[in-house]
Amino acid sequence: MEHSRRIELSAHVRAFLYSCIDSVEQMDVLLLLRASGTGWSARGVADELGLPDARARAWLDALAARGLAHATVRDEVTYTFRPASETLGQYCDELAAVIESSRAAVVRFVAELPPPALRSFANAFKLRDTE
16 A cells, blocks of 8 residues: 555655646646657647636746746747756656556645745745855
């Protein structure tokens, strides 16, 4: 039983989730794009995952803004999984592997994240090296 064995998420996956993922729904949208290898409209994602169209579009737009998806505008906007860097792609691969072995651990971690606005506010106060 999964609850009897505690899965630890790697520091990379935790940092990726913290900085790029706002909710379990958004994570599921990312994983859908990654698994399919084809373009999706917001309506298609909404139908597939049982989300309102507007929320699916918001998650897709956020993924595109974070360099995890690419939006193509034709008759309608379609989104494909296209990480902006090899590193982002590797984090997505690692996330997908962890999801396969312990979805509950990942869902628990994402559900316990502070709201995105609070994370942004907190990050504004982090000390940075001035090299």
